[in-house]
Every structure is written in C-alpha cells, then in structure tokens.
Amino acid sequence: MKQGIKLHTINTNKFKTNLIAIFLSIPLTRENVTKNALVSSIIRRGCQKYKTQEEISKKLEEMYGAEFNCGLDKLGKNHVLKFYIESINDEFLPQDGENMLKQSIEILSEIVFNPLAENNGFNEEYTNQEKENVKQIIEAKKDNKARYALFRCVEEMFKDKPEGLYKYGYVEDLENIDAKNLYEYYKELIDTCKIDIFVSGKLENTNIEQLIEQDSNLSNLKEREPKFNINRPEEKKPKQEANNIEEKLDVTQGKLVIGYDVEASKEEIENEKFRYIGMLYNAILGGTATSKLFQNVREKASLAYTASSSFSYYTGNIFINAGIEIENFEKARDIIKEQMEAMKQGDFSEEDIENAKKTIVSNIAGISDEQDTEIIYFLGQELSEREVSLEKYVQFVQDVNKNEIEDFAKKIKINTIYFLRN
Amino acid sequence: MQVIENLKVKEKVYIEKLKNGLIVMIIPKKGIQKKYIIWGTHYGSNDSKFIVPGEEQVTEVPKGVAHFLEHKMFEQENGRNSLDVLSSLGVNANAFTTNTHTAYLYEATENFYEALDEFMDYVQHPYFTDENVEKEKGIIGQEIMMYDDYPEWKVYLNALEAMYHSHPVKLDITGTIETISHIDKEILYKCYNTFYNPSNMCLVVCGDFEPEEILKEIEKRLIEKKPEGEIKRIYEKEEETIVNPNVECKMEVSIPLFTLGIKCIPPKQKEKVKTHIAIEILLNMIVGESSKLYQDLYKSGVILNMPSFEYEFTDDYAHILVSGASREPKKFFDEFNQEVQSYIENGINEEDFARIKKMIYGEYVKEYNDVANISRMFLNDFMRGINSFDYLEEIASLDIDYAKQILVDNFKKDKMLFSVVKND
Numbered sequence: 057m058k059q060g061i062k063l064h065t066i067n068t069n070k071f072k073t074n075l076i077a078i079f080l081s082i083p084l085t086r087e088n089v090t091k092n093a094l095v096s097s098i099i100r101r102g103c104q105k106y107k108t109q110e111e112i113s114k115k116l117e118e119m120y121g122a123e124f125n126c127g128l129d130k131l132g133k134n135h136v137l138k139f140y141i142e143s144i145n146d147e148f149l150p151q152d153g154e155n156m157l158k159q160s161i162e163i164l165s166e167i168v169f170n171p172l173a174e175n176n177g178f179n180e181e182y183t184n185q186e187k188e189n190v191k192q193i194i195e196a197k198k199d200n201k202a203r204y205a206l207f208r209c210v211e212e213m214f215k216d217k218p219e220g221l222y223k224y225g226y227v228e229d230l231e232n233i234d235a236k237n238l239y240e241y242y243k244e245l246i247d248t249c250k251i252d253i254f255v256s257g258k259l260e261n262t263n264i265e266q267l268i269e270q271d272s273n274l275s276n277l278k279e280r281e282p283k284f285n286i287n288r289p290e291e292k293k294p295k296q297e298a299n300n301i302e303e304k305l306d307v308t309q310g311k312l313v314i315g316y317d318v319e320a321s322k323e324e325i326e327n328e329k330f331r332y333i334g335m336l337y338n339a340i341l342g343g344t345a346t347s348k349l350f351q352n353v354r355e356k357a358s359l360a361y362t363a364s365s366s367f368s369y370y371t372g373n374i375f376i377n378a379g380i381e382i383e384n385f386e387k388a389r390d391i392i393k394e395q396m397e398a399m400k401q402g403d404f405s406e407e408d409i410e411n412a413k414k415t416i417v418s419n420i421a422g423i424s425d426e427q428d429t430e431i432i433y434f435l436g437q438e439l440s441e442r443e444v445s446l447e448k449y450v451q452f453v454q455d456v457n458k459n460e461i462e463d464f465a466k467k468i469k470i471n472t473i474y475f476l477r478n
Numbered sequence: 479m480q481v482i483e484n485l486k487v488k489e490k491v492y493i494e495k496l497k498n499g500l501i502v503m504i505i506p507k508k509g510i511q512k513k514y515i516i517w518g519t520h521y522g523s524n525d526s527k528f529i530v531p532g533e534e535q536v537t538e539v540p541k542g543v544a545h546f547l548e549h550k551m552f553e554q555e556n557g558r559n560s561l562d563v564l565s566s567l568g569v570n571a572n573a574f575t576t577n578t579h580t581a582y583l584y585e586a587t588e589n590f591y592e593a594l595d596e597f598m599d600y601v602q603h604p605y606f607t608d609e610n611v612e613k614e615k616g617i618i619g620q621e622i623m624m625y626d627d628y629p630e631w632k633v634y635l636n637a638l639e640a641m642y643h644s645h646p647v648k649l650d651i652t653g654t655i656e657t658i659s660h661i662d663k664e665i666l667y668k669c670y671n672t673f674y675n676p677s678n679m680c681l682v683v684c685g686d687f688e689p690e691e692i693l694k695e696i697e698k699r700l701i702e703k704k705p706e707g708e709i710k711r712i713y714e715k716e717e718e719t720i721v722n723p724n725v726e727c728k729m730e731v732s733i734p735l736f737t738l739g740i741k742c743i744p745p746k747q748k749e750k751v752k753t754h755i756a757i758e759i760l761l762n763m764i765v766g767e768s769s770k771l772y773q774d775l776y777k778s779g780v781i782l783n784m785p786s787f788e789y790e791f792t793d794d795y796a797h798i799l800v801s802g803a804s805r806e807p808k809k810f811f812d813e814f815n816q817e818v819q820s821y822i823e824n825g826i827n828e829e830d831f832a833r834i835k836k837m838i839y840g841e842y843v844k845e846y847n848d849v850a851n852i853s854r855m856f857l858n859d860f861m862r863g864i865n866s867f868d869y870l871e872e873i874a875s876l877d878i879d880y881a882k883q884i885l886v887d888n889f890k891k892d893k894m895l896f897s898v899v900k901n902d
Binding site: 069071072108109110113114117118120121142143144147148181185188189192196197198199201305306307308309344345346351354355358359360361362379380407411413415417419421422424426427 | 486487488509510511512559561562565566567568569570571585586587588589613616617620621623624626627629729730731732733766767768773776777779782833834836837838839840841843844846847848849874
C-alpha cells in the first residue's frame, strides 16, 4: 500500500466468515515490552467513534456477533501486536445489504489507529485500570505450571536478551508509565512499526484495495522505513556445560524442561533448508505419537503422560517437556539423554522419516482450512523475508534426507535443564 | 438416506441407520482438504451402574472405566498400537471421554482410507491383557496428577460436588487412583461388550465426500454384529436441592478463581434446543460483554476478564456454570445474584434481547467453519437427541416471553452455589 505497510489478501470460499487482521511488528526490547502490552490492552477499551467498551461490544453484537480479538506474540526478536475481527460473510445472513466486510474494516481500523485520547494522552481511567490488568496478567505467569516451566527455561537460556523477555512485560516497569507518556509512545509506535493487514474470506466480487483506501484511518497512515528485525536464528557460541536449575512451587507433578542449542554455522542457518531439517528432526524426536520421546518416556517406561519436543526456528533451539513424578527426575532425564544420543547415532529408520514427513505434510495441507493459521503462516514468512508458498513448503519437507537430519542432530548441544518440583 | 438441508448455512446432513443399529451422519464439505471422522459410543463416565441387555441383575463397575477403556482401545493383539499406526500414516488421531460419551476420531488430509482400515478395525477389536491393563494404571495415574495441578479443574469439580448429592456427573471423568486400581481386563471386556454395540453408537464424517460412496466404505469395514436391546442405566435419584451453597479450596493461584453454579431441572426432549438458546441469550444479557454487570465489575476491578459460561444438560440433569477470576469473588457472586433478581422483577429489555439474538445467530453460523467442529457438534448433539441444525432453525422464532419463562424457571436463588479456589 505504502512503504512499510502491506496488504495481503487471501481469497477463499471455504468459510462462513471473513477474517481481517492487523499486525504491528517492532523490535522486542526490555524498554518497550511492557508498554506494548499496555497499549494493546488500552486501545481495546475505546476509540473516538465508540468511546467505551460497552459501545464497542454493542456494535459488534449488532454485527451478528462479529468478534474482536487482540493478542501479543513474541516472534524471534520481534514483538507483534495482533488485532483481529471475524464477521459472518453477507451470504449467510438473514437479510441482504449488510456489507459486513466494510463495517468490519472500519471498526477494526478505528480501534487500532484512532483510540480514545484526551489532552494528548490516553484516557486516565482506562490507563489506570489496564495497568492493574496487565499487572495481574504478569503475576498469573505461574498459574499454568507447564507453560511457566518452559518460559523459565527460555528465560535462563536468554538472559538479558530480547528472546528471554516475558511478552506481557514486567510489573516494576509499569510504575513509570502514565496516560501521557504512553500515548506519546503509541504515536511513535504507529508511525514507525511494520504494519501488515490481512483479509481472508470470500472476496471474489469485492474490491478490497478500494475498501482499504476508502477507510480514513488506514489512508491516513504515513509511509515509513519500518523498524523490525528480520527473523533468523543466530549463530550459537559453544557452551561448556549444562546449566542446572531447580525451582520449587506447589505442584503435584514435576515439570521437566530441557533446552538445547542448535550450534549451526551462519551459512547453514541462512540456507532455507535449515528450518525444514529441524522440523523433521523434531518430529522424529518428540513431535508425534510415534516419536522417540513419546514411545520411550511415556509408552515403554510409563513415566509420563506428556513427553514431547518442539523446535523453535526463530531462536535456533530444541525444547523437551515432560510431566513426571518428582522422584523419577533422574530416570526421565537419562532416558531423554539416551534418545538424543540415538538421534546423533542415526538410530532412526527411513520409515521414521517417511512417517514424520507424512505428519508434517498433512499439517501443511490443513493450513488453508483454517483462516487464522493461514494468516499466521504468511506473517511468519513476511517477518523472515521469505516467500515460501504452501506448495513449496511441502517440497522443502519432502527433500530432506537422513544424512541432513543426522548432521543436524550432531549440532545439538544441551544448554539448560530446568526442573519444577515441590 | 435421509437428507436434511439447512438453507441458512447452506449445508446438508445425510443420515442412515444401518441394519446393525449404527447411525451414520455425513456432512459433505466441497473443496476442503481436511477429512474428519468421529465414532462415538453413548457411554461416558456417568455410566458405572447398569443392566446388561438380556441380564437381570445390576452390574456395578469402578469409577473411571469408560476413560480407562478409551486409553486401552488402541492396543492391538499383534503388539501394535493403533495410535502409532494412524500417526505413521500422517493423520491426526485422538480420543476423548466425557460424562456421557466416548469418542474416537482422526483428521486426515491424505491417506484417509488407509487410516479408515485401521480406525474401524481397532474400535471393533479390543485386546486387553492383565499386563497391559496394569501398565496403563501408571499412565492414567500421571494424567490424574496432572489435572490435580490445574486450579481451573479443581474449582469446576468442586462446584459439581456442591451441586449434586449422588449423580455421578460430580465425579472426575478419569476416576481416582484408588478406583482405577480395581479395574481388570474382565471389567473392561464386560463394559466393551455392553456399550460398544453398534446400536449404541453413532459415526459422523465431515469433509469432501460423496455421501453414498463414503457410506459404502464404512459398511464394508463393519464386522457382523446384531443390535442389542436397551441398556438400562441406573442413577440414584437426584434431589432437586443443592448440597452446599459455598465451597472453598486452597491452591497456589495469583488471583482467586470461581465457578458459580445453578442447578436446573432437565429440559423435556422437545424443549431442549429452545431452552438452551434462551439460556445462552440470558447469560449474555446478564453477564456478557456488553452487560451492565460485566462493565461495572470490570471498571471497579472486581473482575479482569469476561467470565465464561455454559449450560450443560442431558436427560437426567442440567446446570449452568459461570467461571472466571476475581480479587473479590464474593462480590461477584452477590452482584450476579442481585442482577438475576432484578431481571426477574423488572423483565427483559427488548432492544438488548434482539441484539443478543443476532449475535447468537452469528455464533451458530461460525460453528460451520471447521470440519472438526462440525463433526464433534453433530455427535455431541446426537447423544442428547438433537439435530444440530435445529439451533439455526429455532432461534428465529424464539421470543422474549419464552426467555422470561426460562429465566424464572431456571435461575433460582436457592439452587445457586459458589466455588472458590484461592491462596489462603
């Protein structure tokens, strides 16, 4: 649309709904992380046209329950503020001429780009209430023990780095934020961030560019040289020995998380294949019900109900999670280590690889059956400046071979063992 | 095949009752990559006391058998685990147990028919040994312990315990470590043979299918079985009163969690859908996003998020649950109570009613976006004797007087209880 602002349209007739998303991406920093969380929660409270949440809600209900949603995501070194509206396609409404898509674009852009402001600041009452709200969200970080354990492991691995930040920010940073300085920050954010607008739905008879241009909030946005980090994993420095961390909380079941670094060279990381090799490695290790971890930790040793791994491409890590009985810590850790070693030795078959490919390919085929999943996939491509279509994605996965997975396995080094217990 | 079409969402469901008693429902979705199949038996955690068709005496089994069976069904005589087989075909397989039914399912974009071979084979061929039953106790034990760490689960279960005197809906679906210790392979076979008869089951498929073709594929894979007579399920007579209006429990949480429960009279078969819609409208009016109650409580900091709410019902019980987090849970309870009384005394605002009705219509339409959602919804509704399309049909004619009557009949002060989980 303009420099730094991009419109993506996905024309599909699979759904009863249209989904519109606006993503604001900026570099993740300790200085801004709490402010972003607060901005995202204040602007949903009211805009110039609908000054209160009650007015916004009533308008959305009137639009056959159009659904507004917002969220925050940490994608590599970027913080992404996400805003969505989902509304029914006119074809499925009891009466004609509603033009739900136009109404949806209007209300979404109004909430994101024209928030309620007075005397050059956000509304005082909203700011204070949302500070409380964000504080509560930050404090609730310990409520889900499994998620908390994973976060703590990541935090330990990325001390003082953007990747280790908590996406909702920090309680102590809330104090110095007020309605005025936050509004200043918000204006700067809107003028400098990367903006991506996605529209997905049955759009064949709609001139979507025109709808966007006619929207005053969107047409008022300035050109910008967007500040954001292109999402690629970094080269890792070899680590001498694993960091062992034990933390106590009131849990019945112990939560074990082990974080590994993928020590690949810059050249290997830049190669597009890196991501797909990592996905396959992960699927064989702990990504499916036939994976080594699921089979050996859960099924054979009956040690856990959950035992799985995940590959974080943006940060270049593998994480293993298991919920286990506290006294079984050593046993589980040793079985996990054995599985990692087996991967290094190439102790997996062509059949394992084929099965993993089938699972991944089947997931890719399903991406376009879910509106939000498809949008998030293309956002990921956008932020890493790649343009891999879903067809090409399948091809990349199919092309990975056993040697590449074994090579990948050899680059994996343990970084942190985190255990949450009572 | 019987065909029912809905013109609002422009979808059709094809229904066939086979000779062996199995109900098959097919919802074709042109152009969608995913194919979803779910096979449910009308047998859930509530069914632990029953009379096997043809027998006279009552059979009683430990709590948690339905869920245990679900876990064990994947194990095959040839030593393979069907979940692994399905997984290696690249399909997404799973199973779950609710209070009223158990369901097996998978979602595929490729290899649907190869997976169908395995899927229909394992559900029809149980294989239990003393050894594999013992081993499962360890895994389920871990699952039970995992749930013990979820305060959301605790606050919910406590509410049900405070609501029901004897109905098994108040118990954990998994059973307890103690009850599952009594399970053996004879019990599992007995329950399997009773409840996994085709005449007690329903199979739903959704995706890009030709209805006649997929029906043939399903029939081809069914083993010969005769339909059985009615299974008599025995529940102790549940009193209309609640057990306890207040329950509290201590757990580590950053903010107290609450579940407000209201015990209702189960709706008659013909009234189920209308009652359900009316209660959804009422709950949205009373405590939904645009409600005065929610807005006031949010502004004063009593609650920080919209509470979630649901109406749960079968033939023999029904209740409303409103759950959320609050620094002053008692205040939420009192204000909710007051708001309900004020609705009963002052009536319902027509404008609000019309707006919320539009919104609920939209919610129903959205359900048809996803094959998994559609299949689960049709199965779940079938288990309660409902065709899912009825919600889209009934909502238009639902009027404000009906909603008022439902309000008075169901939101009773002396049937309301409050469960809280907090730090100290």
